[in-house]
Amino acid sequence: MFVLAELKDTIRITPEQFSLKLTEAIQDEINRKLANKVLLNVGLCISLKDLVSIGDSLILPGDGSSHTDVIFRYIVFRPAVGNIITGKIRSCSREGVHITLGFFDDILIPPSSLQHPSRFEETEQAWVWEYPLENGEKHDLYMDIGEPIKFRVSGELFEESSPIGPPQKEGPSTSKQTEVKIPYKIIAAINESGLGVLSWWDQNNQEEEEEEGEGGEDDQEEEDLNGESIGDGAYEE
Numbered sequence: 001m002f003v004l005a006e007l008k009d010t011i012r013i014t015p016e017q018f019s020l021k022l023t024e025a026i027q028d029e030i031n032r033k034l035a036n037k038v039l040l041n042v043g044l045c046i047s048l049k050d051l052v053s054i055g056d057s058l059i060l061p062g063d064g065s066s067h068t069d070v071i072f073r074y075i076v077f078r079p080a081v082g083n084i085i086t087g088k089i090r091s092c093s094r095e096g097v098h099i100t101l102g103f104f105d106d107i108l109i110p111p112s113s114l115q116h117p118s119r120f121e122e123t124e125q126a127w128v129w130e131y132p133l134e135n136g137e138k139h140d141l142y143m144d145i146g147e148p149i150k151f152r153v154s155g156e157l158f159e160e161s162s163p164i165g166p167p168q169k170e171g172p173s174t175s176k177q178t179e180v181k182i183p184y185k186i187i188a189a190i191n192e193s194g195l196g197v198l199s200w201w202d203q204n205n206q207e208e209e210e211e212e213g214e215g216g217e218d219d220q221e222e223e224d225l226n227g228e229s230i231g232d233g234a235y236e237e
Helices: 022-034 198-236
Strands: 002-013 043-059 066-077 084-093 096-100 107-109 117-123 128-134 138-142 149-158 182-188
Touching: 002 043, 022 043, 022 066, 084 138, 096 149, 149 198
Parallel strands: 107 182
Antiparallel strands: 002 066, 043 066, 084 096, 084 149, 096 107, 117 128, 128 138, 149 182
């Protein structure tokens, strides 16, 4: 789920930071520049791991800052396809189920990757798995907001995003809205046994344990009855 990415960049250190050690100033600047940002085809940057090499520092004409070529390793969130992760349901829409990990929200389970058959309830704004019962009926299992959910990563989507500039004033005849691009999105699936809302499988396990417990009590009663008859016979002798 988390990987180490080796990156190279030219780090600019301002004169206000010259009182710090060079390595400390470089580390602070790298984290300020990359932490919680998405790099195209790399992933979501989390934190600096270490510095691999530091080149010579140069001061360019007309600029009092130093510029240093640095190679470093950064901890990046980029789960591999096939990884199984547990998150929480953030919201539901006709587009699918939206999942959050707390630090990353752009995870989508499309309708085709939900358990089959599933339907979207407009009034509840929730997806529902129509779980088939042995008697031919169906039991509705809701995907409620905040529920822990286990999913498998089935794909990823990177999209290059660039600054869009200041918002434009809308005239009386123009109502054009600027579409916000998501730089990194994870596509997930739960249409497998054991995946989905955790409470679904907890309920199934509890029902199975209760059935086994009832069967165990019946066996114990038979053993007790057999024990009593043997005891009575021994007493009569």
